[in-house]
Amino acid sequence: MTDTTSSAETLGFQTEVKQLLHLMIHSLYSNKEIFLRELVSNASDACDKLRFEAIDQPQLLQGDAELRIRVEYDKDARTVTISDNGIGLSRDEAIANLGTIARSGTKEFFSQLTGDKQKDAQLIGQFGVGFYSSFIVADKVSVHSLRAGLSPDQGILWESDGQGEFSIAASEKADRGTTVTLHLREGEDDFLSGWKLREVLRRYSDHISLPIEMRKEEWDSEKSEQVKKDEWETVNQANALWTRSKSEIDDEQYKEFYKHIAHDFEDPLAWTHNRVEGRSEYTQLLYIPKRAPFDLWDRDGKRGVKLYVKRVFIMDDAEQLLPSYLRFVRGVIDSADLPLNVSREILQESRDVRAIREGSTKRILSLLEDLAENRKDDYAVFWEQFGQVLKEGVGEDFGNREKLAKLFRFASTQGDSSAQTVSFDDYIGRMKEGQDKIYYVTAESYAAASNSPHLEIFRKKGIEVLLLSDRVDEWMLSHLHEVEGKSLVSIAKGGLDLDALADEEEKKHQEEVSESFKPVVERLKTALGEKVKDVRVTLRLVDSPACVVVDENELSPHLLRMLQAAGQKAPEVKPILEVNPEHPLLARVQKASDEDFGEWAAVLLDQALLAEGARLDEPAAFVKRLNKLLLAD
Numbered sequence: 001m002t003d004t005t006s007s008a009e010t011l012g013f014q015t016e017v018k019q020l021l022h023l024m025i026h027s028l029y030s031n032k033e034i035f036l037r038e039l040v041s042n043a044s045d046a047c048d049k050l051r052f053e054a055i056d057q058p059q060l061l062q063g064d065a066e067l068r069i070r071v072e073y074d075k076d077a078r079t080v081t082i083s084d085n086g087i088g089l090s091r092d093e094a095i096a097n098l099g100t101i102a103r104s105g106t107k108e109f110f111s112q113l114t115g116d117k118q119k120d121a122q123l124i125g126q127f128g129v130g131f132y133s134s135f136i137v138a139d140k141v142s143v144h145s146l147r148a149g150l151s152p153d154q155g156i157l158w159e160s161d162g163q164g165e166f167s168i169a170a171s172e173k174a175d176r177g178t179t180v181t182l183h184l185r186e187g188e189d190d191f192l193s194g195w196k197l198r199e200v201l202r203r204y205s206d207h208i209s210l211p212i213e214m215r216k217e218e219w220d221s222e223k224s225e226q227v228k229k230d231e232w233e234t235v236n237q238a239n240a241l242w243t244r245s246k247s248e249i250d251d252e253q254y255k256e257f258y259k260h261i262a263h264d265f266e267d268p269l270a271w272t273h274n275r276v277e278g279r280s281e282y283t284q285l286l287y288i289p290k291r292a293p294f295d296l297w298d299r300d301g302k303r304g305v306k307l308y309v310k311r312v313f314i315m316d317d318a319e320q321l322l323p324s325y326l327r328f329v330r331g332v333i334d335s336a337d338l339p340l341n342v343s344r345e346i347l348q349e350s351r352d353v354r355a356i357r358e359g360s361t362k363r364i365l366s367l368l369e370d371l372a373e374n375r376k377d378d379y380a381v382f383w384e385q386f387g388q389v390l391k392e393g394v395g396e397d398f399g400n401r402e403k404l405a406k407l408f409r410f411a412s413t414q415g416d417s418s419a420q421t422v423s424f425d426d427y428i429g430r431m432k433e434g435q436d437k438i439y440y441v442t443a444e445s446y447a448a449a450s451n452s453p454h455l456e457i458f459r460k461k462g463i464e465v466l467l468l469s470d471r472v473d474e475w476m477l478s479h480l481h482e483v484e485g486k487s488l489v490s491i492a493k494g495g496l497d498l499d500a501l502a503d504e505e506e507k508k509h510q511e512e513v514s515e516s517f518k519p520v521v522e523r524l525k526t527a528l529g530e531k532v533k534d535v536r537v538t539l540r541l542v543d544s545p546a547c548v549v550v551d552e553n554e555l556s557p558h559l560l561r562m563l564q565a566a567g568q569k570a571p572e573v574k575p576i577l578e579v580n581p582e583h584p585l586l587a588r589v590q591k592a593s594d595e596d597f598g599e600w601a602a603v604l605l606d607q608a609l610l611a612e613g614a615r616l617d618e619p620a621a622f623v624k625r626l627n628k629l630l631l632a633d
């Protein structure tokens with residue numbers, strides 16, 4: 001025997017682990033049986049990893065190629081044990097994996113906790129509970145493990161009471177793999193029953209493709225109790241769920257499988273399961289989650305689906321199998337064509353992978369179309385969580401642009417809330433007679449967009465305008481110029497051509513006003529000089545005296561500010577000042593003395609910039625001028 005004490009070491013958990021443990025024990029208590037799902041899930045992952053490593057190093061299997069998971073209980077010792085003959089853990093791996101959380105999004109996760117048990121339980125579930133869930137039912141956990149390829153004396157024993165520290169020691173182990181022993185807390189004796197454990201395993205882990213074995217039990221009428229035999233029996237179906245035909249799988253099984261692969265706590269929103277045959281042969285089981293993960297916007301975050309080749313697990317997060325704008329999709333793709341030793345590099349160039357990516361994208365888009373059409377409430381949930389990611393698609397996936405555009409939803413002047421519910425089809429269906437364009441305005445927030453002075457004439461005429469305020473909108477608009485033959489037009493750019501919507505009388509009136517206002521426009525131009533590109537009369541305003549616009553081909557002020565905030569060099573764009581000749585303030589300006597006119601011009605420009613959302617270069621000068629004019633009679 002190895003001297004276990006000589007290398008025993010006590011180490012502290014990372015602060016986040018301590019926090020997580022504390023939270024989990026207190027928030028997830030009502031859902032305690034999930035520990036079994038988590039430990040079986042880990043055991044199954046460990047077997048998958050071994051099978052994958054053994055493709056190149058068959059000696060790792062050491063004559064024991066029948067991978068399996070075993071669950072046992074011991075009434076006298078009050079323990080439940082989950083063991084596998086998978087990849088195992090070396091000493092370093094145990095310290096790193098069972099003492100820290102090295103996952104992206106950890107910081108965001110902890111910052112979102114509220115102290116409200118129910119809300120936190122949901123957040124923890126989303127974050128992933130994993131191995132640490134053992135401590136919900138156990139006050140001591142031992143992990144005895146031997147990494148595949150190492151000799152028995154390199155086995156390790158990890159132990160902890162979940163309070164803040166764990167110990168790690170050398171401990172001989174004859175066979176490769178991991179045995180997790182839970183010393184149950186008082187009051188958890190429910191789990192010391194073959195019936196109970198089988199029931200939980202069937203409910204949560206039936207889809208696991210490896211056999212989960214338990215000792216056979218028989219009724220002993222003399223003792224009047226169930227008695228365990230030496231023989232093992234398999235308690236789950238033990239075939240990969242996605243290989244079964246759809247008719248053999250019920251919704252609960254689909255949902256449990258999702259929780260297993262996505263490490264999610266909640267049910268998925270929707271899924272699609274297909275076997276594709278033909279030039280390229282593969283099976284796909286893809287899910288849309290209900291909630292965005294913490295790392296959706298994190299560049300290093302997990303993405304993509306699990307890749308299997310002929311049922312052998314190859315890799316997690318195979319990001320090449322789906323475009324990046326579908327990175328929220330979770331699931332499994334099992335290819336019949338790819339070689340077992342496929343690497344990420346090969347995936348990038350493979351024609352088969354391209355076919356899989358196109359096919360899977362098509363499936364997900366159809367699934368979303370179906371949701372949008374037939375399960376509107378679910379689609380609203382989806383859109384709220386993932387709409388911004390989907391919008392990236394118009395730049396990334398040219399071929400599916402029209403399909404994607406149909407799935408988009410926006411806020412608009414038609415409603416009075418920031419909820420994004422209007423589709424392009426809805427908009428087009430409500431277009432006025434003679435209207436051939438889709439109008440929109442972009443701004444930093446919904447409030448800013450819905451208060452834009454540019455909207456005035458549209459409101460007056462009852463023309464709907466889409467109100468765009470997601471960060472990704474400017475990027476989307478730079479790739480999407482028309483939908484169903486109708487061009488997308490910013491109401492804050494260029495000279496608005498509303499002619500088609502004005503009647504003869506209005507047009508005549510407009511021309512007359514513009515003509516008579518020419519001298520004022522010229523004076524404003526001279527007064528403002530280099531600060532503006534141009535000054536002109538506009539008919540787009542109703543209640544505001546002035547607004548600023550940019551030329552059609554120039555970057556919008558909102559986009560410019562975003563670029564600047566991101567530290568990028570943005571070109572200088574001078575605004576065009578448009579004034580409303582019908583506004584009483586302009587009548588005042590018209591009458592101003594030469595001395596005051598310059599001040600009026602500057603105030604008009606500055607307030608138009610403010611209304612548009614800009615920051616003034618000299619805010620104090622603006623206030624000073626305004627006060628001066630307010631006091632003048």
Ligand SMILES: Nc1ncnc2c1ncn2[C@@H]1O[C@H](COP(=O)(O)OP(=O)(O)OP(=O)(O)O)[C@@H](O)[C@H]1O
Pocket residue numbers: 038042043046084086087088089097098127128129130131132178263
């Ligand atoms: N039975 C096992 N055999 C080998 N390694 C294991 C086993 N159980 C856990 N591990 C290792 O410990 C790590 C941490 O497990 P844990 O369950 O906490 O998180 P996870 O499975 O990575 O993710 P999640 O929290 O989303 O479930 C695993 O990633 C794995 O490397």
